[in-house]
Amino acid sequence: MSAATSSSPRDRRVSARVGAISESATLAVDAKAKALKAAGRPVIGFGAGEPDFPTPGYIVDAAVEACRNPRYHRYTPAGGLPELRSAIAAKTLRDSGYEVAASQVLITNGGKQAIYEAFAAMLDPGDEVLLPTPYWTTYPESIRLAGGVPVDVVADETSGYRVSVEQLEAARTERTKVLLFNSPSNPTGAVYPREQVEAIGRWAAEHGLWVLTDEIYEHLLYGEAATAGAASLPALVPELRERCVVVNGVAKTYAMTGWRVGWIIGPEDLVKAATNLQSHATSNVANVSQAAALAAVSGDLTAVAEMREAFDRRRRTIVRMLNEIDGVECPVPEGAFYAYPSVKGLLGKEIRGRRPSSSVELAEIILEEAEVAVVPGEAFGTPGYLRLSYALGDEDLAEGVSRIQKLLEEARD
Incomplete structure (x- = not known):
């Protein structure tokens, strides 16, 4: 038996403990979006939970x-x-x-x-x-x-x-x-x-x-x-x-x-x-x-209040736009800067010749066809959902969700 196929603990190249760890899905999506942007594609990323403001x-x-x-x-x-x-x-x-x-x-x-x-x-x-x-x-x-x-x-x-x-x-x-x-x-x-x-x-x-x-x-x-x-x-x-x-x-x-x-x-x-x-x-x-x-x-929380006001505005925009899509149900988030819509109503429908059976596949279609990066619910333990961070600029947010709307309007039984 070769070292590559041996089950002996001594022959493992990576420990079982660390080898079992999954890559951070949110950072992976963000890295992929940034790589595509660097390659010249106009990708808008909703993946990373990172404020778009500079540090005060x-x-x-x-x-x-x-x-x-x-x-x-x-x-x-x-x-x-x-x-x-x-x-x-x-x-x-x-x-x-x-x-x-x-x-x-x-x-x-x-x-x-x-x-x-x-x-x-x-x-x-x-x-x-x-x-x-x-x-x-x-x-x-x-x-x-x-x-x-x-x-x-x-x-x-x-x-x-x-x-x-x-x-x-x-x-x-x-x-x-x-x-x-x-x-x-x-x-x-x-x-x-x-x-x-x-x-x-x-x-x-x-x-x-x-x-x-x-x-x-x-x-x-x-x-x-x-x-x-x-x-x-x-x-x-x-x-x-x-x-x-x-x-x-x-x-x-x-x-x-x-x-x-x-x-x-x-x-x-x-x-x-x-x-x-x-x-x-x-x-x-x-x-x-x-x-x-x-x-x-x-220090005081003045700068924090200004950022929160912007997040609140974006929160209301993203929830409204997501709920305008047939097959999407997005509760109103009360904190943080994430929307977590259910997309179970879209699974199995035809979108540009493909029928996603999971939110992973749907997220892939959205990235490839609409050039928008979102994180599938599988990363958070609940398939059938997407996470979108609204900690990005107002214009990018509106443009990104508009692209998703236009793509998913094509969904057919």
Whole structure:
């Protein structure tokens, strides 16, 4: 038997653990769209969840100043700059009503590292994580990398993509250790009302579960959800605090996706364990990025409000235009910057000589025929849907959805 076909662990070129990881579907779609644009094709991309605004000037100025400061030319504590950890604790109290100490904060290389390190610190092999679905593509991969088992709990457009306590209880087993919670949600834009957040938190506390709550979109709320404000689980359910990890970052709120600064907030023993892991994996986050993040979280939210106003305008436009397409049903997202329409009514119909049987195939047709990049629902655990980020310019948004409309008008039985 050759090394290429041998089943012996010694002959594997890539470990089974890492070999099982899928590429990030959203980044793959974005990369393909950019490659086609570079080749001269007028592709419009709805794939990446990335604000089209520049990082606010006062944040950039703080980074420039940090570059000139020799203090930032050296290693700093693996857990983050002390002043940034303190500022995040203050920001958390200001925005969430959740009081934490600086020692409960770990600064990470973006939200993805925060999620992985939190799961690595919480999970042992075989521990189950309840995963409301549709989910962000990185969640199940981080769970598996940490030795856990993701358990999908599926919600659809009829519930506004929100899972119920009854669904969670039905999925709970003796191996369940963690609930992952994300509101506002990627990929659906769903926002859980305060009373439902509290009910889910009390259910988790009653059963002794850990909760990882991803609050990266906390400031991107619209309509009634904006009026009610973000609902943070540990603030609403104090008895959960010793078993709750909050993940957040500057990427979405401050248009800082490339700066790579996120954080974990949690019980001190878990944060210390995750800090130990990071000390060996990456050491400290880039100091210049940390200085920029300090300016961001310490400043006011004026620039954030301006970006949110633009997102709200685009949200209303994209939902209206998508719902004008026969076979498409798009609930109104209340947060983040994503629309997640059902396209099940289009599957099996003929579109330019092809009959897509899945949302993957439909997304391929839309890219090839309309030159518009979208992400199929399979990437988020629910086939039959598409995710479109409306974090792009108004003109591109209108042009891109118009192309989709014109193409899908041709759909025939």
